Amino acid sequence: MLPSYVLLDLETTGARPLKDRITEIALIKYEGEQEMSRWQTLVNPEVPISSFIQQLTGINNEMVANAPTFKQISGELLDYLNGTVLCAHNVRFDHGFLKNEFKRIGIDLKQKVLCTVKLSRKLYPQHRSHGLDAIIARHELVCESRHRAMGDVEMMVGFLKSARQELGDVVIRNTAEALLKGSKSLPSHIDAQLIDDLPETPGVYLFYGDTSLPLYIGKSINIRERVLSHFSRDHASTKEMRISQEIKHVEWIETAGGFSALLLESKLVKERQPIYNRQLRRERQLCSWRIAEHPTQVPIVSLVQVDEIDPANMGQLFGTFRSKRQATEVLYKIAEQHQLCQKVLGLESGKGACFAHQLKRCKGVCAGKEASELHCLRLTQAMAAHKIKTWPFKGKIGIHEKNHFNDKSALHLFEHWVYLGSVEDESALDKIAEDKLELIFDLDTYKLLLKELGKPKVKIIEFESSPS
Known part of the structure; x- marks a missing residue:
């Protein structure tokens, strides 16, 4: 062999x-x-x-x-x-x-x-x-x-x-x-000692060039294997090739598991803004649609910016859009597919019936032919696929991860989809419980947590009030 x-x-x-x-x-x-x-x-x-x-x-x-x-x-x-x-x-x-x-x-x-x-x-x-x-x-x-x-x-x-x-x-x-x-394909300008030192455990790795700012931050359930894959001769993209050419130094942080690595990667990317991590950078334009309480209100939907999102009332919002343009495009498609009135939705201005009604693509709420309550109900049903999940717990929860291979342990605390922090075990929860943290919604955290909660073997600890 x-x-x-x-x-x-x-x-x-x-x-x-x-x-x-x-x-x-x-x-x-x-x-x-x-x-x-x-x-x-x-x-x-x-x-x-x-x-x-x-x-x-x-x-x-x-x-x-x-x-x-x-x-x-x-x-x-x-x-x-x-x-x-x-x-x-x-x-x-x-x-x-x-x-x-x-x-x-x-x-x-x-x-x-x-x-x-x-x-x-x-x-x-x-x-x-x-x-x-x-x-x-x-x-x-x-x-x-x-x-x-x-x-x-x-x-x-x-x-x-x-x-x-x-x-x-x-x-x-x-x-x-x-x-x-x-397993030994690191380029010549990187210290070969890294091959032996890279751990085969979950965690986050940071690539550096000539400055103290990272070029790229990644995560993996096997740091060594993932880092070495960046230096494969068969580069999957121009970005991969540039990264491999510019790296001068590699650092890593071992974690208790894959979920811990995902949370840490998201946090570090937002804090350090590496130039090759475009997808995980903070999107300050994040917005969502809110349906009015009264079905006769026009427009019946309003766009809520990220700074206005209250994590405790997430169940009233529809969609997590990274820009007003994206949110509007989705609303247009929903209106066309479900024969909703673009004028009532605020997508069209002017008086009288909307243009879509003339083309028989609107059921006529704008012309008095459909009750506002029925139109609002159809809108809510059409938007259901985009509805943000209501927080399914009474209070805070902790998600526990334990890695027997590197002996790492982590308990991640959340409330209303907001990541509050992590500790090694329950005995260290008092500090987080005492901190009066502002609940700020983050789309990446929401998606990560939603996916994690859907796994069959995730270990969840519920705290009805505070985790102290």
């Missing part, structure tokens, strides 16, 4: 690299397609193994009690990894644990990595699932010790052997090399 690589698998006490520890390591080292050596060892994690993990892996506290610690086997492990590509199924997991274990003993692990999950996706795009169990079933492999390190390594061996038989050595090698190439 590659000139020199190691197939590796770990068993651990849990899924959090910053807190959990390694209990078993197994690897097979290859030069080309030739197996050179294999090695496995139990590891004393120096922390108790939970009953759940014991049941899953079959490794219990008694088995590791007299096993060497990671520090004791670290030198031998480094000898196997030296000069090779580390290959693992979901390599982010194994690499993250190794980096943290080495970091605890004062060693900064620098290792090229290749994920066999990504390799499977590239080789077999027609299949939906690429987890190890799916691959075992797909290639009819026989595993005698699933969830033990060497047993899982041997399943990766079986997968590669089967793939070579089906697709050929050249396809496997070229695909693996392409994946590796994509």
Whole structure:
């Protein structure tokens, strides 16, 4: 597959690299397609193994009690990894644990990595699932010790052997090399150290040129992968090419999850106004239509600017438009589609019946042929698709995110679609509760929160009055 690589698998006490520890390591080292050596060892994690993990892996506290610690086997492990590509199924997991274990003993692990999950996706795009169990079933492999390190390594061996038989050595090698190439494509004017330092976790990244103002701010559930994608030779746009040419420095902020990254990106873009973030910049012309309380009022709709929007009464508004022109164009289309009176809507001036009524495209509220109440009802129904959602909670809510991989936690507080701030956990809510924040509607926050609330597994904490 590659000139020199190691197939590796770990068993651990849990899924959090910053807190959990390694209990078993197994690897097979290859030069080309030739197996050179294999090695496995139990590891004393120096922390108790939970009953759940014991049941899953079959490794219990008694088995590791007299096993060497990671520090004791670290030198031998480094000898196997030296000069090779580390290959693992979901390599982010194994690499993250190794980096943290080495970091605890004062060693900064620098290792090229290749994920066999990504390799499977590239080789077999027609299949939906690429987890190890799916691959075992797909290639009819026989595993005698699933969830033990060497047993899982041997399943990766079986997968590669089967793939070579089906697709050929050249396809496997070229695909693996392409994946590796994509992981080290930073341009020469950027410090190559970034390749190793970029985290594979959710967060926000900031690109800088020659000044202290960012060129571009982005977000991703995998910072490393997304940043490196900006430097692909196959640039998707002129903007991407310009960004890659102008970047001199990269910074990043890890977050607890994708929603945290979206909120932070939106906030930073509005604060710092990077030149290549056009869509997320603050639109001060934001406006919405409001239907009059009395159906006989003319015009029956009025345009409300962003500064006049009261977040507590959002349910009375229709549409989130970035300009008066956009709002008017939408209203014209609605009037045409539903035979509404453009004069009553304020889109046409003059006395008497509207022009559309002469063309039989208005049902005649302007000529006394349709009751104002009925016209208003039809207007409300026609605008229903654009109606801004009413706040569905009694008071403030918190949306909780927890990332076990980087041990980040965040509780995001909202009221009437307005983002009030974030804390690490509920114990830190008092400060936000005491702050008398002005509720200012923001379209991007509204859309982000609306989408997040629609997800089935979102964790919501409701506060009827204050979150103190």
